[in-house]
Every structure is written in structure tokens, then in C-alpha cells.
Amino acid sequence: EPVQDKHALLEFLTITRPTRSLNWNETTPLCKNWTGVTCNHNESRIIAVRLPAIGLNGQIPPNTLTRLTALRILSLRSNRISGPFPMGFTELKDLAFLYLEDNDFSGPLPIDFSVWKKLVGLNLSNNRFNGTVPVSLSGLKRLQSLDLANNSLSGVVPDELSVLSSLKQIDLSNNNLHGPLPKWLLRFPPSSYKGIGLIPPGDVTHFHPPPPDQTQKKPKPHFLGLTKTVFLLIIVITVFITLLAALLFVFALCYLRSKLGIVKDNKLEKKGMMMSPEKFELRMEEANNRLTFFEGCNYSFDLEDLLRASAEILGKGTFGTTYKAVLEDATSVAVKRLKDVAAGKRDFEQQMEIIGGIKHENVVELKAYYYSKDEKLMVYDYFSNGSVASLLHGNRGENRVPLDWETRMKIAIGAAKGIARIHRENNGKLVHGNVKSSNIFLNSDRNGCVSDFGLTAVMSALAPPISRQAGYRAPEVTDTRKSSQLSDVYSFGVVLLELLTGKSPIHTTAGDEIIHLVRWVHSVVREEWTAEVFDVELLRYTNIEEEMVEMLQIAMSCVVKAPDQRPKMSDLVRLVESVGNRQGSLETKPEKEASEISTPSKT
Numbered sequence: 001e002p003v004q005d006k007h008a009l010l011e012f013l014t015i016t017r018p019t020r021s022l023n024w025n026e027t028t029p030l031c032k033n034w035t036g037v038t039c040n041h042n043e044s045r046i047i048a049v050r051l052p053a054i055g056l057n058g059q060i061p062p063n064t065l066t067r068l069t070a071l072r073i074l075s076l077r078s079n080r081i082s083g084p085f086p087m088g089f090t091e092l093k094d095l096a097f098l099y100l101e102d103n104d105f106s107g108p109l110p111i112d113f114s115v116w117k118k119l120v121g122l123n124l125s126n127n128r129f130n131g132t133v134p135v136s137l138s139g140l141k142r143l144q145s146l147d148l149a150n151n152s153l154s155g156v157v158p159d160e161l162s163v164l165s166s167l168k169q170i171d172l173s174n175n176n177l178h179g180p181l182p183k184w185l186l187r188f189p190p191s192s193y194k195g196i197g198l199i200p201p202g203d204v205t206h207f208h209p210p211p212p213d214q215t216q217k218k219p220k221p222h223f224l225g226l227t228k229t230v231f232l233l234i235i236v237i238t239v240f241i242t243l244l245a246a247l248l249f250v251f252a253l254c255y256l257r258s259k260l261g262i263v264k265d266n267k268l269e270k271k272g273m274m275m276s277p278e279k280f281e282l283r284m285e286e287a288n289n290r291l292t293f294f295e296g297c298n299y300s301f302d303l304e305d306l307l308r309a310s311a312e313i314l315g316k317g318t319f320g321t322t323y324k325a326v327l328e329d330a331t332s333v334a335v336k337r338l339k340d341v342a343a344g345k346r347d348f349e350q351q352m353e354i355i356g357g358i359k360h361e362n363v364v365e366l367k368a369y370y371y372s373k374d375e376k377l378m379v380y381d382y383f384s385n386g387s388v389a390s391l392l393h394g395n396r397g398e399n400r401v402p403l404d405w406e407t408r409m410k411i412a413i414g415a416a417k418g419i420a421r422i423h424r425e426n427n428g429k430l431v432h433g434n435v436k437s438s439n440i441f442l443n444s445d446r447n448g449c450v451s452d453f454g455l456t457a458v459m460s461a462l463a464p465p466i467s468r469q470a471g472y473r474a475p476e477v478t479d480t481r482k483s484s485q486l487s488d489v490y491s492f493g494v495v496l497l498e499l500l501t502g503k504s505p506i507h508t509t510a511g512d513e514i515i516h517l518v519r520w521v522h523s524v525v526r527e528e529w530t531a532e533v534f535d536v537e538l539l540r541y542t543n544i545e546e547e548m549v550e551m552l553q554i555a556m557s558c559v560v561k562a563p564d565q566r567p568k569m570s571d572l573v574r575l576v577e578s579v580g581n582r583q584g585s586l587e588t589k590p591e592k593e594a595s596e597i598s599t600p601s602k603t
């Protein structure tokens with residue numbers, strides 16, 4: 001463990017006291033546990049510190065972070081750090097990425113940037129830096145992205161920066177820069193230098209008074225009148241052209257914004273794609289929004305990190321698409337990208353607060369969310385073992401590991417407890433709204449825990465029914481907003497049937513007949529062929545029949561048509577637990593191989 005680096009960070013923490021608490025502790029292993037900190041391969045040095053939006057205030061204390069001389073990534077963005085650019089950073093010669101944007105830094109930029117020869121990304125935007133753009137930036141041969149937007153930089157844009165051949169993005173917009181627009185800057189989009197007084201070559205909109213004509217005689221009164229008219233005419237024409245240009249600019253901006261929406265959408269869906277900081281900046285300007293983390297969340301990344309992360313689609317569901325995102329520091333998270341959100345920002349945020357406020361071992365915790373006009377995201381821990389749906393129905397090949405009875409019971413008990421917990425929230429009014437096996441995961445104790453709840457309240461009422469959900473949907477639920485706690489009970493009953501039968505809620509037979517699980521179970525039970533209902537994979541256990549039948553009865557009581565005849569979730573916890581806790585149930589061992597079993601059949 002890098003002890004020296006650890007002390008430097010602890011000193012930094014003691015002095016700065018961020019408003020969001022960090023889990024940095026002298027006694028815990030830094031490289032494994034500390035939020036926002038990444039070590040090198042052999043854990044001898046810290047190579048990355050990412051502390052975005054943790055409420056850092058005041059100046060960076062000297063001789064703290066600057067002792068982390070192996071640092072390659074430093075992100076202190078989106079805090080309230082003030083004071084001059086920390087000159088001690090010259091010690092951090094290995095820095096490849098420096099993110100200090102969205103702070104309150106002021107004063108001039110360092111004169112000599114050549115000390116950070118390895119810099120690839122530099123973002124100092126949205127501060128109050130003044131002075132000139134340092135010529136020494138031209139020495140950063142690896143620099144790919146430079147963002148100095150929204151500061152008070154003045155002077156001209158140095159022509160010397162033309163040598164930055166690796167530069168892919170630059171943003172100098174909204175500064176007090178003036179003078180001619182350097183030719184090299186023209187290879188970047190106009191948004192890179194919008195809002196500054198640079199004069200494009202051959203600009204006709206700038207009025208240059210004609211040089212005084214020495215040979216001209218003193219103008220006669222009528223001639224003077226005519227000059228005035230011409231002068232006024234020029235002013236009118238100039239004003240007209242300027243207005244026209246402004247109008248065109250606004251149109252162009254709107255067009256660009258709508259375009260960016262599409263670009264971003266596509267990118268998110270492509271693995272490993274990155275959104276350019278300048279486009280991102282524009283989006284952020286538009287939304288003025290950040291990821292909102294819930295208390296106790298030990299993640300330390302922000303939206304930009306998330307958008308940069310490599311992403312893989314896990315699946316498309318009722319409320320949107322879920323991605324697995326792998327961040328720079330190898331953390332994996334599941335990001336749900338919602339579609340058809342009807343709620344406004346305030347209602348959405350309120351609902352997220354309700355959802356994120358639930359901390360329970362059987363409820364998948366919402367870690368963070370994001371809301372903007374065009375994008376609504378929810379961030380969860382990623383469950384690498386997959387959902388109960390994939391454990392039950394996935395991998396039918398040779399190396400399939402059947403889900404044993406003990407695990408199925410733990411899933412049922414855990415899910416019941418989780419849903420019951422959700423039903424107690426918001427004065428007992430919160431509805432899960434989407435109980436199904438693909439929304440149930442195994443927690444660290446291999447108990448079921450439920451996810452993807454509380455969304456019906458914010459979604460559009462017209463969400464089209466999706467067949468996969470249809471199998472779980474109670475008959476009275478004609479659109480997703482009509483979900484209730486009793487319709488959750490119905491869906492939970494379907495999950496129980498799924499666990500007992502090993503069949504999907506809607507599936508097709510070999511003869512392409514569509515089978516609705518609830519109806520099928522009803523028909524089989526009615527004909528008193530109950531044993532035929534159970535999953536073949538369960539029939540190898542000889543001492544669980546009674547429990548299976550009891551569970552089947554519980555499941556059937558949940559899926560009755562009349563909502564008020566269904567049990568409450570709190571009752572179900574007791575019922576399911578009483579079956580699960582039965583002596584022997586949780587220690588059942590298979591006694592027969594699946595191949596030895598002959599299932600009862602209708603004859």
C-alpha cells in the first residue's frame with residue numbers, strides 16, 4: 001500500500017472537509033476501498049484521484065495532492081475550489097488528464113505548461129481564470145482536448161498553438177479574447193470560439209470607417225447631408241446584417257442541438273464511444289445538470305465519465321434500455337436510460353428521492369440519477385451473475401447449472417421482503433409496478449432482491465404493453481399507470497409460478513402454441529395433475545414435495561382475478577418464510593439425477 005500517498009490524501013481530506021463524506025480511513029486498504037482513488041498495478045502508488053462534485057471548498061492546501069507525484073488523472077471538477085491555479089501541480093509531471101472545470105479558480109493560468117509534457121486532456125472551463133492563453137501550451141504535443149471555455153481570458157489566441165497536431169477538441173468560447181481568428185482554429189467547429197471577439201478573415205459584418213480622403217474638398221452642406229444619409233444607411237445595413245447573422249446563429253444552434261441529441265443517442269448505444277467534451281459542454285449548458293448521487297453511495301464519477309465509459313446493451317425493457325457501463329477505473333454499473341418519461345423535473349426528482357431513499361438488503365439500491373430535457377438516467381450496481389430470469393431460463397446448454405430449491409426459496413423470500421419494504425414507503429403508497437424475474441437479482445447472501453420499481457408514476461400512461469411484461473401483468477392493469485400494490489402481488493405470484501415450474505410467463509410449445517403460464521397452471525391443477533406443474537429440475541429432490549405444493553397454493557392465491565382477494569405483500573412474507581424456514585427445506589440435497597426422473601403425464 002502506498003503509505004506516503006495515503007497520508008498526503010488524508011491530510012488533504014482533513015483540511016478541505018468536503019461536504020460529501022468519503023470513506024477514506026487510515027485503517028482501510030486504500031487501493032481496494034477508497035472512493036475515487038486508483039492505484040497502479042503493484043499498489044505502490046496512486047495514479048488517479050477523481051473527486052468530482054463532492055463539495056470541496058476553498059483553496060487546495062499546499063503540499064498535499066502535490067505529493068502524489070505518480071498521479072496520471074486528477075479530477076476535481078464541479079466543486080467550489082477557489083484561489084489561483086495550484087502552482088504546486090508542477091510537481092505532478094505524469095499528469096495525463098487534469099480536470100478542474102466548474103470551480104471558482106481565478107487569476108492567470110500558469111506561464112509554463114511545458115512541465116506537463118504527458119497531458120492529453122486539460123479542462124479548466126467554467127472558472128474565473130484571466131490573463132492570456134499561455135503560448136507554452138504549444139509544447140503539449142500529446143494534447144487532444146483543451147477546454148478553456150467560460151473564463152475571462154483576454155488577449156489574442158496564440159498562433160503558436162497551430163503546432164498542436166494531436167488536438168481533436170478545443171473550446172475557447174465565452175472569453176474576452178480578441179484579434180484575428182487564427183487559421184488553424186478554423187479546422188474546429190465555430191462553437192469552439194463562439195462568444196469571443198475574434199474577427200474571422202474577410203468578415204464583412206465588421207464596419208471599418210473609410211480612410212479620410214485628403215484630396216477631398218470641404219464638403220458642401222448638401223453633400224454633407226448626403227454623407228450623413230450614406231452613413232445612416234451603412235449603419236442600418238450593418239444592423240440589419242448583424243441581426244440576420246444573429247438569427248442565423250440561433251437557427252444554427254437549434255439545429256446543432258437537435259443534431260447533438262441524435263449523435264449522443266447513437267453513441268450511447270455503441271460500445272466504447274466517447275462524446276466530445278465540447279458537445280458534452282453544450283449539452284450540459286442546455287441541461288445545467290449533473291448526476292445526483294444518493295447518500296452513502298461510494299461511487300465517484302460524473303456524467304462525463306459515464307458517457308465516456310464503454311457501454312454494452314443488457315436489454316430493452318418496458319421503461320427503457322439498460323446498459324452495462326465500464327468506467328475508466330474498471331467499475332461496472334448498470335445504467336437505465338428511461339424513455340417516455342411524462343413527469344417534469346420536480347416530480348421526477350421527488351420520485352427518485354423516494355426510490356433512492358430505500359436502503360434494504362432485498363431492494364436494489366438506486367445509486368444516482370440524471371435528469372435533463374432529453375435524457376433521464378438511473379444508475380445501479382451491476383449484478384454480474386445476471387437476473388433470476390437468466391438463471392432460470394438462460395444457458396440451456398450442457399454446462400447449465402440448475403437453480404436448486406434452496407436458492408429458489410431464498411429468491412422468493414428475498415423478493416417478497418423487498419416488495420413488502422417498497423409497499424411500506426411513501427406512507428404505504430409506493431408501488432413496485434414491474435415485478436418480474438428479470439428485475440430480481442441475487443444479493444451477496446444469494447437472497448433475492450428486487451429492482452426497477454417506482455417508475456410507473458413518472459412514465460407516460462400510454463406506454464405500450466410489452467409481451468414479456470404482459471405475462472406478469474394483472475388483468476385489471478390496462479396501462480402501466482394503473483399498477484397497484486395488489487397488481488404487484490399478482491406479478492409476484494407469477495414469479496413464484498416461474499420458480500416452481502421453470503417456465504416463462506408466456507412461452508411457446510414445440511407446436512408453436514402460445515402458453516400463458518397462469519392459465520396453464522390453472523388448467524393443470526384443475527385437472528388434478530398438480531405434480532406435472534413442477535420444474536423437472538426440482539423433481540430430483542425427494543423431500544420437498546409438500547413445500548412445493550404449499551408454494552404453489554401461495555402462488556395461486558396471488559394470481560386470482562379479483563384484486564381484493566389477493567393476499568397483502570406483508571402476509572406473503574410470513575407465508576413464504578414459513579415454508580422456507582421449514583426444517584430441511586434450506587438444506588435439501590438432490591437425491592436423484594434429473595435423468596432418472598419420469599414426470600407424471602396425462603394419459
Ligand SMILES: Nc1ncnc2c1ncn2[C@@H]1O[C@H](COP(=O)(O)OP(=O)(O)OP(=O)(O)O)[C@@H](O)[C@H]1O
Pocket residue numbers: 314315316317318319320321322334336380381382383384386387434438439451452469
Ligand atoms: N443492475 C443490473 N445488473 C445486471 N443486469 C441488469 C441490471 N438491471 C437490469 N439488468 C438486466 O438488463 C436487462 C434489461 O433490463 P431492463 O430493466 O431494461 O428490462 P427488463 O427487465 O427486461 O424489462 P423492464 O424494463 O420491464 O423491467 C435485463 O436482462 C435485466 O435483467
